[in-house]
Amino acid sequence: MNKSSQNVTLEKVNQSLARRYRAEKRFRAYGIGAILFGITCLVVLFTDIIGKGHSAFFQTHVYLEVTMDSDTLYIDDPTDPQQIAGADYLAVVRASLSERFPDVSGRRDKRALYALISNGADFELRKKLEADPQLLGKTFGVWFLVDDDVDTYFKSRSDDGEGGFDGRLNEKQITWVESLINEGVMESRFNTTFFTSGDSREPEQAGIKGAIMGSLFTLLVTIALSFPIGVAAAVYLEEYAPRNRFTEFIEININNLAAVPSIIFGLLGLSIFIGFFEMHRSIPLVGGLVLTLMTLPTIIISSRAALKAVPPSIRDAAYGLGASKMQVVVHHVIPLAMPGMLTGAIIGLAQALGETAPLLMIGMVAFVVDIPGGITDPATALPVQIFLWSDSPERAFVERTSAAIMVLLVFLISMNTLAIWLRKRLERRW
Amino acid sequence: MEAVIQKKSEKQGIDEVMPSNEPQDIQVGDKTVGKPFADNPKMAMRNVNVHYGDKQAIFDVNLDIAKNEVIAMIGPSGCGKSTFLRCLNRMNDTIESCRVTGQFILDDQDIYHPKQDIVPLRARVGMVFQKPNPFPKSIYENVAYGPKIHGLASRRVELDEIVEVSLRKAGLWEEVKDRLHSAGTGLSGGQQQRLCIARSIAVSPEVILMDEPCSALDPIATAKIEELIAELKQNFTIAIVTHSMQQAARVSDRTAYFHLGKLIEVNDTKRVFTNPEHDLTEAYITGRFG
Ligand SMILES: Nc1ncnc2c1ncn2[C@@H]1O[C@H](COP(=O)(O)OP(=O)(O)OP(=O)(O)O)[C@@H](O)[C@H]1O
Ligand SMILES: [Mg+2]
Numbered sequence: 149m150n151k152s153s154q155n156v157t158l159e160k161v162n163q164s165l166a167r168r169y170r171a172e173k174r175f176r177a178y179g180i181g182a183i184l185f186g187i188t189c190l191v192v193l194f195t196d197i198i199g200k201g202h203s204a205f206f207q208t209h210v211y212l213e214v215t216m217d218s219d220t221l222y223i224d225d226p227t228d229p230q231q232i233a234g235a236d237y238l239a240v241v242r243a244s245l246s247e248r249f250p251d252v253s254g255r256r257d258k259r260a261l262y263a264l265i266s267n268g269a270d271f272e273l274r275k276k277l278e279a280d281p282q283l284l285g286k287t288f289g290v291w292f293l294v295d296d297d298v299d300t301y302f303k304s305r306s307d308d309g310e311g312g313f314d315g316r317l318n319e320k321q322i323t324w325v326e327s328l329i330n331e332g333v334m335e336s337r338f339n340t341t342f343f344t345s346g347d348s349r350e351p352e353q354a355g356i357k358g359a360i361m362g363s364l365f366t367l368l369v370t371i372a373l374s375f376p377i378g379v380a381a382a383v384y385l386e387e388y389a390p391r392n393r394f395t396e397f398i399e400i401n402i403n404n405l406a407a408v409p410s411i412i413f414g415l416l417g418l419s420i421f422i423g424f425f426e427m428h429r430s431i432p433l434v435g436g437l438v439l440t441l442m443t444l445p446t447i448i449i450s451s452r453a454a455l456k457a458v459p460p461s462i463r464d465a466a467y468g469l470g471a472s473k474m475q476v477v478v479h480h481v482i483p484l485a486m487p488g489m490l491t492g493a494i495i496g497l498a499q500a501l502g503e504t505a506p507l508l509m510i511g512m513v514a515f516v517v518d519i520p521g522g523i524t525d526p527a528t529a530l531p532v533q534i535f536l537w538s539d540s541p542e543r544a545f546v547e548r549t550s551a552a553i554m555v556l557l558v559f560l561i562s563m564n565t566l567a568i569w570l571r572k573r574l575e576r577r578w
Numbered sequence: 579m580e581a582v583i584q585k586k587s588e589k590q591g592i593d594e595v596m597p598s599n600e601p602q603d604i605q606v607g608d609k610t611v612g613k614p615f616a617d618n619p620k621m622a623m624r625n626v627n628v629h630y631g632d633k634q635a636i637f638d639v640n641l642d643i644a645k646n647e648v649i650a651m652i653g654p655s656g657c658g659k660s661t662f663l664r665c666l667n668r669m670n671d672t673i674e675s676c677r678v679t680g681q682f683i684l685d686d687q688d689i690y691h692p693k694q695d696i697v698p699l700r701a702r703v704g705m706v707f708q709k710p711n712p713f714p715k716s717i718y719e720n721v722a723y724g725p726k727i728h729g730l731a732s733r734r735v736e737l738d739e740i741v742e743v744s745l746r747k748a749g750l751w752e753e754v755k756d757r758l759h760s761a762g763t764g765l766s767g768g769q770q771q772r773l774c775i776a777r778s779i780a781v782s783p784e785v786i787l788m789d790e791p792c793s794a795l796d797p798i799a800t801a802k803i804e805e806l807i808a809e810l811k812q813n814f815t816i817a818i819v820t821h822s823m824q825q826a827a828r829v830s831d832r833t834a835y836f837h838l839g840k841l842i843e844v845n846d847t848k849r850v851f852t853n854p855e856h857d858l859t860e861a862y863i864t865g866r867f868g
Contacts, residue, residue, distance in 0.1 A: 391674065461711035465774070467672060468707070469724040469781060470700035479723075480713060 197557075201550025207339035207352060208299040209291040210265065210328055214244045216277065216284050226284050232277055237270035238262075241292070249324060260321050266293035268353045293341065294334070296351035296544035298325055302334060315543060342551065346519045347533065351544030354537075356552050358519045362432055362512065362527030363501060363559075369436020369523055370443060370500050375493050377440070378447030379482075382489070385448070386455040387477050406445035413442045414509025422510060429511035430526040438506045443496035450492020454485035487574035494567035498560050504531040530556045611855045612845035613832070616644035619683075620785060620815045621666065626680035628661050628670070628839075635661045639680075639841045641834060643785070648807060648816045650830035650847065652823060654862065657836040659819040663787050666817065667703035668696050684785070701728055704778035708790040710770035712762035712777070717754050720762040720773055721745060724781035740780055748776035749806050768799025775806065779814070786810065788818040792825065804829050823863055827851050835859045 218224065220243055221235040242262055246252065252261050269292045276290070277283055294302070297315050301322070304313035314322055328334045346358030389395045417438035421427045427434050458481050466476040482489075507513065512528050513536065520527035528536070530552065537549040615622075619642035628636035635658045643649050651659045661670070668689065670676040682689045689699050701724070712720050721741045724730075731737040741758070745751040750772045754765070762773055771791055778786060788807075792800040807816060807829045820826050826833050826847065833850040835843045835858070843856040854860045 459711075461707065461709055462713060463672070464669070464705075464707055465711045465713060465777075466723075467669060468667070468700060468705035469727070469778065470697045471723075471727055472697055475727055479727075484714065 197550045197553050199550075201547055201552075201554050203303050204342060204544075204547040204551035205339050206303075206336045207341060208294045208302040209335055209337050210294050210298075211289055211291050211333040211335070212241070212244045212248070212265075213287060213289050214240050214273065215287040216240060216273075217243070218284055221284075223284065226281050229278075232281070233274065235274070235277075237273040237277075238267075240273060241265060241269045252324075257320060260318060261324060264295055264298050264321060264324060266295050266350060266352045268293060268348075268350065291335070291337065293352045296542055299352055300543045301325060302329070302336070313543065342548070346517050347515060347528070347536070348517060349515075351540075351542050351548060354545070354548060356530065356533060356555055358516055359528050359530045359533035359552070360555070361520050362435075362516070363529040363531075365432035365520060365523045365525075365527065366435040366439060366507075366512075366529055367497060367501060369433055370439040371493075371497060373436065373440040374443045374447055374496065378444050378493065378496075379451050379489055381444075382448045382451030382455060383477060383482065386452050387473070387481065402445050402448055406449060409505075410442050410503055411505040411509060413438050414506030416441065417506060418509050428524065428526070430514045430516070430528070431524050432512075432520065432527050432529075433523040434510050435507050435512050435527075435529065436523065438510055439500040439503060442503065442506060443493075443500050446496035446499065447489075447493050450495070451485070451489040454488025454492065455481060457488060458484045487571045490574070491567045491571045494563055494570070498563040498567075501559060501563070502531055502556065504529075504535055507532050508535075530559070610640060610841045610844060612843045612849075614641050614834075614841065614844040616642040616647075618645055619643060620645045620647075620685065622681075622683040623666075624681040624683075626662070626665065626678070626682070628658070628665060628679075629677045630661075630673070631675040635839050636665075637839045641841060641844060643815060643817055644832075646811060646813075646815055647831045648811050648818060648829055650826035650833045651817065651819045651836060652821070652826050652833060652862070653836035653842075654838075655821075658839040659836050660789050662836070663789055663817060663819050664705075666785070666787055667700050667705055669705060671696060697728075701781050702783055703785045703787060704781060704783035706771070706774050706778055706786065706788040706791050709794055710767055710774055712765070712770050712773050714761065714763050716759045717745075717762045717765070717773060718758040721776050721780045724777060728781055730781065744776040744780040745773075747779055747810065748772045749802060749809075750776055766799070768795045768802060771795060771799070771803060772806065775803070775810075779810070783814065785815045785817065788816065790819050790821060793821060800825070823851065835862065837862070 217240065218226070220239045221237065223231050223235050225231055242258075245261055245265065246258070249261060252258060272290065272292065297317050298321075300313055300315055301317055302325070317325070325334070341353060342355045344357055345353060345355035348354040385395065385399065389398075417434060421434045421437055422429055462480050462484065463476055466480050471479065507529050513532050514526060514528065515536070516526050516528050518525070534549055534552045534556065537545045537552060540546075621643040623639060623641045626636055626639040626641075627634065639662060651663065653659055661676075664670045665678050665682065666689075670678055678690065680690075684699075684702065688694065689703075713723065715723075718741055721744050722737050725737060725740050731740055742751060742755075745754065750769060753769060754773075762770065765773060771794070775786075775791070792803050795803065804825060807818065810816060818826075818829065830847045832844060833847045834841060835850065835854075835856070837858050843850065843854060843859045845855060849855075850859060851863060854863060
């Protein structure tokens with residue numbers, strides 16, 4: 149009887165085994181499916197963004213010979229900085245273009261011709277002359293930025309001159325551009341402007357440096373405030389606060405704050421910092437304050453988790469030696485919790501870096517050309533810049549939008565990598 | 579039946595929780611039998627009651643610990659040995675629900691006096707825990723930490739000296755002198771525990787409390803620590819909680835037997851293990867419950 153009951157058991161086990169294996173396989177397949185879905189979304193997102201944005205890192209330039217003729221420039225005293233600054237450099241560029249296309253006549257055609265070159269060309273020349281006054285009266289070649297329409301045309305055109313996106317270019321302009329291309333003086337070069345200038349109405353002159361600096365100053369304010377405040381709050385709540393109704397209430401509310409939509413923080417900042425404290429609009433200081441409010445709950449929650457994870461045996465050891473509460477916290481608990489707290493803070497900051505809505509509320513959505521030099525200069529931030537550009541109809545802004553997204557993603561990815569690296573680096577075993 | 583009981587008593591050294599199948603006929607009684615008092619006590623505890631919230635963990639315990647003696651505390655799991663031991667340097671203060679009443683005298687000083695600062699108290703009454711818990715710092719830093727926070731050394735040389743002496747006393751110096759600045763957590767379990775002992779004697783306490791210091795160690799490491807306790811006895815007063823009756827018998831002068839929060843019997847160790855006065859003690863040491 150024993151024998152046969154064993155056989156029955158074995159049979160049943162074998163039957164159930166097949167079922168278990170199937171269940172196991174299904175379970176694994178769900179997981180793999182979920183991951184594949186995630187990866188597909190990511191790949192689609194990245195191909196789209198990179199596909200649209202990569203061309204923004206290159207910018208079409210045209211090589212022109214210019215003569216810094218003092219008569220054309222209206223400079224009679226080259227030592228006078230005011231004259232150098234106020235000189236008519238556009239005239240020089242125009243003269244050079246007219247020389248290149250002598251048979252263009254008539255006001256309209258001339259204007260169309262001049263429109264091929266970015267209207268920042270005079271600024272370029274002024275910088276050159278200011279740097280080296282000796283250039284006055286000399287003739288030399290300069291790579292000028294072309295207008296964004298020409299840039300788009302050049303980029304979308306195939307090598308044999310077919311299928312360029314002509315956009316707002318008229319037929320004559322296209323002929324001129326083709327002749328410049330055939331002459332080999334038009335070239336795609338790395339777009340340094342994109343990384344060295346602020347926003348502009350002209351796509352070819354628009355860059356993200358202003359937005360990057362704005363984000364940087366905003367984040368500096370956020371780090372400087374939210375990390376110390378968050379850690380102090382977490383340490384107090386975790387180590388010192390008595391457990392009672394009141395602290396429970398605080399805890400619940402911190403968790404609630406973490407779930408509050410960020411635009412609410414923007415409204416709060418608008419009414420408190422700008423309305424009540426009368427700070428200026430659009431400045432990184434206010435942006436940083438608002439983002440501090442927004443990231444604090446995240447930092448407090450993750451710091452508390454990190455503090456909680458410090459093994460009680462370490463506290464016991466320190467207390468057992470006669471360390472005071474503060475010594476236990478400062479010498480042992482905080483250093484051990486630091487990797488976790490830093491990780492939380494960086495993730496909070498990465499969130500803050502990508503945040504747009506609250507910044508819109510406090511006016512960091514303004515059109516700012518100058519690159520901010522401090523926390524009280526008007527500025528915008530990277531995500532807001534993306535938002536602004538995505539609204540512009542020009543093709544050149546479409547590619548810049550994607551390029552700016554790429555830059556933002558690079559920052560986010562590096563911050564998250566830093567968080568992982570820090571955690572690995574500082575993590576100690578006990 | 580008899581054989582089963584024998585087996586159990588052999589397993590005595592193992593730290594495990596078993597439901598106590600307490601013999602019904604034995605009376606617990608209100609008074610501790612034997613010799614709970616000493617002529618020249620280092621510490622004297624009177625009418626000690628401890629509650630965790632509503633639950634009482636220690637009932638009316640009276641006990642003296644004599645100077646330079648090793649007193650072992652034994653008893654079934656959950657009977658309150660750790661709780662009582664932790665009262666002696668007020669480690670229970672860190673547990674919020676814990677309420678301690680009664681008198682604790684250390685050399686004429688009431689250690690629960692409202693004006694008593696726990697920092698100097700813990701410098702005088704050190705503690706070694708069940709699980710080795712070195713700080714995740716270097717061996718040197720581990721031992722030097724106590725002297726540093728108490729300002730025992732004003733110069734580096736003095737600190738070096740304290741570290742060396744403490745490590746020597748803990749029998750660890752020869753093993754670690756070449757790697758004082760490597761991590762304390764990189765030592766073996768037994769070495770870590772001796773490091774913890776060195777760390778606590780570095781502040782020159784008068785009393786050392788040990789809560790099952792060997793329960794996480796292998797027999798050889800255990801033997802080393804037991805040897806160490808015998809040596810430390812010259813300079814320190816030691817209270818040790820243990821689950822191993824053999825260990826209690828080897829290292830201690832007196833043994834206190836706790837049962838369900840009550841101190842049942844205190845006697846010379848030899849007496850407790852050969853001819854216990856109380857029936858419960860006998861039941862425990864013969865392995866009838868545990
Ligand atoms: N932090 C605490 N909160 C609530 N109750 C506790 C706490 N610590 C211990 N107790 C209770 O107090 C009683 C005594 O516990 P204690 O740890 O002193 O026992 P023990 O004799 O050391 O046991 P073991 O031999 O298993 O270590 C137990 O019933 C336990 O459940
Ligand atoms: Mg215990």
